[in-house]
Amino acid sequence: MSAAPAIRLDGVSLGLGGRPILDRLTFDVPARGVTALIGPNGAGKSVTLRVIDGLLRPDSGTVHVGPGRTAFVFQRTALVRASAAANVALALGPLGLSRGERRERVAAALARVGLSERAGDAATRFSGGEQQRLALARAWALRPALLLLDEPTASLDPGATAIVEDLITEMARDGTAVLLVSHNLGQVARLAEISVVLASGRAVEHGPTRTTLYSPRTPEARAYLTGELPWTSFAAAS
Template sequence: MAIFPLCIRDLRYQPNGREVLAGIDLELGDEGITLVLGPNGAGKSVLLRVICGLVQPSSGSMAWGSERGTRPAQGVMMVFQRPMMLRASVVHNVALGLKPFELSRREREVRALAMLERIGLADRAGDSARQLSGGEQQRLALARAWLTRPRLLLLDEPTASLDPSASAAVERIIREIRTDGTRILMVTHNLGQATRLGDDIVFMAAGKVCEHTAVQPFFARPRSDEARLFIQGELPWRMRFPGP
């Protein structure tokens, strides 16, 4: 079943009367990497959790291809800022992603080992996953999701607590996943990362999508005041934007 385009209309989330998502309108095609930017509290992570079904919206709709409803389609995976690792070996943690598929235990292990080769962790296959560094655990979490060949991969600040070297390794894997045919929607606060990875930018503020545009015009000439102030405040130098 086709799940794209993903069309979100007037999506709201109001726990205890507090408006976290205030009428999200967004449409995603079937290719590329979309980076979600915005200040803390804008609703970025909550939006990803609604899309993957972890949070039930208060109202609004999502259309997956020709199917309407808020339930996520099959083929949607999410990787969190702090991924969960089982008290098991590295290879077992990766093979876990194949559990729902009708594969023998040996076939799951063979595929998991091949994936560990791709992400540079084959030499750690027998180690406990909880002994890995933060960057290695994030690569492992990406591998676990990638192994299922998702149509849509949701990433919630996957490099937020990583040093530059570990971040670069994670970014390389994200690019490979995109090249492999997976659509990616990723939250980040790193504007440099957004320019390196993104095809387009979704900018959120106060629970709404203020802009959705290609990367270059977003940074060159943001249309909303919220985006303009955000970029000026986040970058380590003062930017001047051309007049209207």
């Protein structure tokens, strides 16, 4: 018997400012592993994450998220005016951990993303890449059942990107269901077992990542991937 999905969207529609964004969007995210949400700009990917997290309420359809904590790492990180360690500790507040447990989780999270030496530094003085790594450390410390990621490495150099990708892989291996929005299709190929292609607010392709990227069935998916993977011959790869 297969596990219940971490996320199930069924016929979700949403308009913003009089413009339709999501159009009867339907797909599942497995309870384990990494699922990528890809597609052209304006397809509704970031809005989908916000609907799943409850930040936006759909006009129609249903959104089911499984039990457990959800962590959301935005493309532009929101940090408080405090040290890096305090930013991670603040996220842990609702968990009711002892002071010692909280200290241990903070130290382990900062070490995991290579920021131990910056623990006492003001987070708002960090570079964009360092802030994103801190946001991932904060999410990792929560040990969430579900992790939502919106372009988590868009502002990072290759070294920092590798750290973040390793962390995502580790969290997925430890049982966190990950839904990743990324325009980096190399990253999608490295990390995601399943990929969903959005176009005009609809899931036009959904399946194993290799099949989705290299043997797309729908014209919408082929049109998007032809532009993003110009070196790929779909006929040769299928």
